[in-house]
Amino acid sequence: MKKVLTIAGSDCSGGAGIQADLKTFSAHGVYGMSVITAVTAQNTQGVFAVEDISRDVIAKQIEAIFDDIEVDGLKIGMVSQVQTIEVIAEKLRHYSPETVVLDPVMVSKSGYHLLNPEAEATLIKDLLPLAMIVTPNIPEAEVMTNMSINTLKQMEDSAKAIYQMGAKNVFLKGGHLENEATDILYDGQEFSYYSSPRIATKNTHGTGCTLSSAITANLALGYTLHQAVVRAKEYITIAIEHSLSIGKGVGPTHHFY
Ligand code: PLP
DSSP states (O other): OOEEEEEEEEETTSSSHHHHHHHHHHHTTOEEEEEEEEEEEEOSSOEEEEEEOOHHHHHHHHHHHHTTSOOSEEEEOOOBSHHHHHHHHHHHHHHOOSOEEEOOOOBOTTSOBSBOGGGHHHIIIIIGGGOSEEOOBHHHHHHHHTOOOOSHHHHHHHHHHHHHTTOSOEEEBOTTSSSOOEEEEEOSSOEEEEEOOOOOOSOOBTHHHHHHHHHHHHHHTTOOHHHHHHHHHHHHHHHHHTOOOOSSSSOBOOOOO
């Protein structure tokens, strides 16, 4: 059994964050573990409160896992604050896991800052170099590169810029562009392009978390980066197709294989 860890925030409504990650891991037949960085109070309508977990308790959670259990894949999601990022980076430098997927979570679809804007530079400086692959969406790539992205060419330029900041591979998701829904993967040498049909639904809560977790699970299972991305995209497409109209707002994706 492959063992996979998510370091991320809790979404009590079960659609995003740690909860989406663990559901995705289970659906892939891997054993899921979690280090919680923040507890959020949220539902399909918005985020109402966030309490960050202390630096010390985050450190102890990471130690508890790595000192006891082999980690075949690791995903980093919501990291909230400068001190959270610093302690994660310090611990990962110590344990040096190979397969690290960084989802640079910044703002929720409902507009809540899940990453303190003051921590953006620390995320780039401390976590980007530790990741095998980083998975920004367009708004996140715009913040990271200070560029405005409206075309596939601009996506390519932004992916190159993120690569130059220290990422080994950049998977830039095109879903926020009006016409293009193409995602691109840049490995420092060439681009790969991944298109999928746009699914007409409002229920997309937690899609970013789910995609990065699915990539992590597939890498842990031994797939190549390209295969892991293709398989994760298939997984998220089916999860969105079967998304759930629960709650009064943006419903979650549905996890099964
Ligand atoms: N809440 C948490 C804890 C998350 O980690 C994420 C991840 O991006 C979100 C919410 C985002 O939710 P949404 O897909 O609605 O933007």
